[in-house]
Amino acid sequence: MTYFKINTRALIVSFIFALIVSFTCDVSAQALLQTGSEAEDFTLKDIDGKDVSLSQFSQKKGVAIFFWATWSANSPKALKRFESFHEKYKDKGIQIIGINADNQVMLPEDIEKVKALAKELGVTFPILIDKGLKIFHAYAIIAIPSTTVVSEGKISYELAGFPLVGTEDMFDYLSVLAGDPPRKKMAAGYQPKHDAIANTNLARGFAKRKKYEMAQPFFAKAIEKDPKYMPPYIELSKIYEIDGKDAESEETLRKGYAADSENVVIMSELGYFLSRKGKITEAIEILDKAVKKNSYTPAHYYYAYALSKNGKLKESLEAFESALSLNPYNAMTYQLRSEVYESNKMMKEASADSRKALELILKIHD
Secondary structure (H helix, E strand, O other): OHHHHHHHHHHHHHHHHHHHHHHHHHHHHHOOOOOOOEOOOOEEEEOOOOEEEHHHHOOOOEEEEEEEOOOOOOHHHHHHHHHHHHHHHOOOOEEEEEEEOOOOOOOHHHHHHHHHHHHHHOOOOOEEEOHHHHHHHHOOOOOOOEEEEEEOOEEEEEEEOOOHHHHHHHHHHHHHHOOOOOOOOOOOOOOOOHHHHHHHHHHHHHHHOOOHHHHHHHHHHHHHHOOOOOHHHHHHHHHHHHOOOHHHHHHHHHHHHHHOOOOHHHHHHHHHHHHHOOOHHHHHHHHHHHHHHOOOHHHHHHHHHHHHHOOOHHHHHHHHHHHHHHOOOOHHHHHHHHHHHHHOOOHHHHHHHHHHHHHHHHHHHO
């Protein structure tokens, strides 16, 4: 009976993990790499119950969509900074939209809490309620707070978290969109090449139908067209791993890392791969660099996982908490922590995290 229970749990955990990985692989590949893609339109209720759509601001020079939550320590100061900018630039073609992401399910008392904070801080730009977090997930948000700038219908700038230097660079970018002269020389932002995006999308279509042999050449062509575009490296690597070709999988990730060694997404995926293949020291070194770079949630939970593989349970659980403080809605955080708990014979905690991971995935698909 005990053997049956253990194997049943193992099957359930494997199913949940496969479900989560299938949902999150595209998100992790696209996160922080949406620049240049079309911005998805949306219509949400504001805190007074009125409909507000992204498309109604299509004539603006730029729209800054700011995702925040009342439980986020950095959100209040970010709201105040955005309000200050809004007062100065609201008549110069820049629109600020705040999207609250407090909970998957927003009760009336939750909305009142949002309204109270907005009133306390004197926020005058629209604050929208993202019930079900549909827009949060549609825009592949990986940390709270985060900002996505839309200009001419396309995503033109992204910022995860609220870092001191990065935040002011973003506001400088917005002021230039409004017509101000740049305060300092601004490097041109990276824009993925259209051919690379097109080939990646073709490859994804084949991969989703499990036609991996047909997907591979299109991913390879995408890499050739734009070596700095990371999604094809990551997704081609996953195909190789599915086929049991670990050497090719690792080589592909390393090529991406060599092409852009400061890209936190490829750093995170390479670090996670290495941690699963027993190359723990190098994995921790890469992931430590990634978590220090910015508020990219997968870097934090992959780092936590790698630390656990190195026998550092306390530090691992602290790193998982850091990931949850950035984004409590990422199922992969709970699933990886469940694995860590299980490997340390903490079965009650492991079961709770597995249930939470599945609950999040089912809510997203609902």
